[in-house]
Amino acid sequence: MKLSHQLPRFFLPALLLCLLVLPAHADDKPNIIYIYADDLGYGELGSYGQTKIKTPNLDKLAANGMRFTQHYSGSPVCAPSRCVLMTGIDSGRSYIRNNSPWARKVNPHHQGQEPLNDEAVTLAELLKEQGYRTGVAGKWGLGGPETYGIPTKQGFDDFFGYHCQWVAHSYYPDHLWHNEKKIPFNKEGVPGGHRLKQAPEGDWSHRQGEKYAPDAIAEHMLEWIGEAAEKEDPFFFWYASIIPHVALHIPDEKIEEYGYDESMDPKPYLGDRGYSAHPRPRAAYAAMITYLDEQVGRIMALLEEKGIADNTLIVFSSDNGASYAGGADAKYFNSVSGLRGLKGSVFEGGLRVPMIASWPGKIKPATTSNLLCAQVDMLPTLIEAAGGKAPRGIDGVSVLPTLTGQGEQAKPDFYYWELGNKQALRQGDWKLVRVFGNSHKPATYLFNIAEDRSEQNNLASKHPDRVKKMIDTIIAHRTEPEVEGFQFPMFSSEAN
Secondary structure (H helix, E strand, C coil): CCHHHCCCCCHHHHHHHHHHHCCCCHHHCCEEEEEEECCCCCCCCHHHCCCCCCCHHHHHHHHHCEEECCEECCCCCHHHHHHHHHHCCCCCCCCCCCCCCCHHHHCCCCCCCCCCCCCCCCHHHHHHHCCCEEEEEEECCCCCCCCCCCHHHCCCCEEEEECCCCHHHCCECCEEEECCEEEECCCCCECCCECCCCCCCCCCHHHCCCCCHHHHHHHHHHHHHHHHHCCCCCEEEEEECCCCCCCCCCCHHHHHHHCCCCCCCCCCECCCCCCECECCHHHHHHHHHHHHHHHHHHHHHHHHHCCCHHHEEEEEEECCCCCCCCCCCHHHHCCCCCCCCCCCCCCHHHHECCEEEECCCCCCCCEEECCCEEHHHHHHHHHHHCCCCCCCCCCCCCCHHHHHCCCCCCCCCCEEEEECCEEEEEECCEEEEEECCCCCCCEEEEEECCCCCCCCCCCHHHCHHHHHHHHHHHHHHCCCCCCHHHCCHHHCCCCC
């Protein structure tokens, strides 16, 4: 029988009113998976023009969703990018502004970078307030063991992988971490650095161990997602992959997928640019990215198997541009698609990264967006997708209107980055770059990115008023770093 036959007529309006004010069921909130490559360049995916590296699953993700052409990382190096992503505060005001080699020297386990401060409010903490289960696997990089920067003290229910970026240089470590417990892994770890004076006669056994950490990380991730899919609560998972950051550690059978091509690898890499030597460096590098692509495919298949693909938002990006070190060959692969600079640089090649977002029924398939945006925008975007509201005082804005095609897209006045002795400000089509310090002649650059994406034509002398206004914007925006090791005298307002 109809409900009206069972209840008094006066009860129906009251019932409808109650239904309207009840909180949304968890089913209304999407699951969120954020996939973070490590040192993947702007041009290293097929959907971004790559021809030598196989990325069929990520290309499929792009075909199912939206591809961004002007998306920027939080920083040109690992730790501050992660800080920007997790806090929505850019590197001119964030707590962590560079990698910190000194931090692991004082850590009881001799691991970890400068820990994220206890006052930080992270994306994971905000999503937990929205009823989300939270997990992370891979490279954390925001604090070593026994510090307040570890994932389980920053909003994550579960963590598996590396606390420390430096330990993550090896893909065959002697241990990993599960939450706050150290897990023995390989009996003897394989160092991430192994330079050779000359090529060995067929003996490259130093470069592989018994157990491959990315395998363990992927299995843990898939198990966690599979279990979370059985729960009523929505989940957020951050897959912070260590690939393709050198060292060139990859099982031989994965390299064989590329066959043997002497023109691809005419000579071995002997470790002269840091990290481990390898007999087939280009094939190894390509195979590492293809390995990551396979894990993305496994995630997509699992979501289909669990029946939650249509209610899951997947975002893929990279923490910074392609590497210059360790046998990586950005020129051969056209890794940054003709952009200037690589990892560590605040020119485009160090900062501009791929971003792909897929959300069936919400994001139109096979679309491309030229929206100027950055990883500082991810916290408000994902919080809004979850039905929440981003906190005040952050630097990012939600790009959900662009993703869904609904609502008006807000646009920040500028995006700002700093690292060591380098600064960059992107304001509309204009980009200001400043370099200070003893190792570089002080220089100021001004580029029109719309007309000069490769940053070859310095217009600073032609537009002094614009340069001054952009420098004034930097001075008004940035704050002095709390951590002494991140401070740079030339950046003080007095020096400017």
